[in-house]
Amino acid sequence: MIKIKVPATSANVSVGFDTLGLAVAIYSTFIFSESSSKLEITGTDSKFQNANNLVYKAFVRGCEYLEQPVPNVKIEIDSDVPVSRGLGSSAVCIVAGLKAASEWFGGKLSDDELVVLATKMEGHPDNVVPAILGGLQLSFLDDNNHPQLVSYQVSDNLNFVTLIPDYQVSTDEAREALPTSLSYQDTVHQVSHFGMLIHGIENGNLNELRMGMDDRMHEPYRAKLIPDYSTVQELVKNFNGALYISGSGSTMMAVLSNSEDSNQLIGAAKRKFPNWRVESVMIDNAG
Numbered sequence: 385m386i387k388i389k390v391p392a393t394s395a396n397v398s399v400g401f402d403t404l405g406l407a408v409a410i411y412s413t414f415i416f417s418e419s420s421s422k423l424e425i426t427g428t429d430s431k432f433q434n435a436n437n438l439v440y441k442a443f444v445r446g447c448e449y450l451e452q453p454v455p456n457v458k459i460e461i462d463s464d465v466p467v468s469r470g471l472g473s474s475a476v477c478i479v480a481g482l483k484a485a486s487e488w489f490g491g492k493l494s495d496d497e498l499v500v501l502a503t504k505m506e507g508h509p510d511n512v513v514p515a516i517l518g519g520l521q522l523s524f525l526d527d528n529n530h531p532q533l534v535s536y537q538v539s540d541n542l543n544f545v546t547l548i549p550d551y552q553v554s555t556d557e558a559r560e561a562l563p564t565s566l567s568y569q570d571t572v573h574q575v576s577h578f579g580m581l582i583h584g585i586e587n588g589n590l591n592e593l594r595m596g597m598d599d600r601m602h603e604p605y606r607a608k609l610i611p612d613y614s615t616v617q618e619l620v621k622n623f624n625g626a627l628y629i630s631g632s633g634s635t636m637m638a639v640l641s642n643s644e645d646s647n648q649l650i651g652a653a654k655r656k657f658p659n660w661r662v663e664s665v666m667i668d669n670a671g
């Protein structure tokens with residue numbers, strides 16, 4: 385029996401579109417064991433209990449890469465990561481399946497191999513990389529299509545609050561909402577603000593974070609897909625927080641400088657949006 389636990393991830397950390405992702409302590413757990421039938425899946429909707437299940441597809445991919453026969457397997461899923469909310473639920477499935485294949489055959493896949501395989505399956509690295517390694521990770525594909533990674537520290541002085549709406553945003557729709565080019569002026573804006581954002585995150589400087597989190601690549605276009613974005617923006621401003629859209633939404637991530645402000649924001653957001661999942665969230669540093 386193999387147990388795999390994978391964290392949710394918050395990609396597109398503001399001006400870090402498609403490159404900067406953060407692992408957070410919301411987890412899905414998967415138990416893989418031998419089965420008498422080819423495939424059994426429990427703990428998910430019946431429409432996902434078949435060979436098209438992404439966890440199983442990744443497990444098969446891992447076996448193929450290791451040049452091993454795909455065993456008969458039972459996969460028990462216990463997921464706390466919400467689907468289509470910008471918290472990396474598909475990355476969770478991919479990483480779980482690949483890690484399970486690795487463990488099944490004696491832990492043969494290195495982190496680098498996991499990153500390459502998972503990035504190829506997902507199409508972008510900014511969810512799978514923090515899901516594998518934990519923490520705050522910058523990742524991109526180089527000219528040879530190999531993922532390149534840089535880890536950053538997240539200051540303990542920062543408090544993160546996830547605001548998860550009771551509605552989904554499709555990643556495909558969110559990608560279609562983006563323009564096809566960026567002006568020189570906006571590119572300079574992104575580069576300068578990225579530097580400030582990273583400095584603010586590493587040093588726990590909320591002023592820098594608030595200033596750095598001023599994205600011009602995706603948030604102005606994707607905010608329109610989240611009907612409550614401006615209401616949330618105002619709420620977070622009341623507690624001096626910084627805000628970004630997690631992944632392609634609908635989740636929004638607030639960053640505050642102390643737990644009192646976080647608790648007050650959580651209370652106010654819960655009153656405003658009683659059906660949302662609003663909670664303080666720790667950073668996962670282990671993957």
Ligand code: HSE
Nearest residue numbers: 395396402510631632
């Ligand atoms: N960087 C990806 C995107 C994340 O914005 O499309 C999707 O979760």
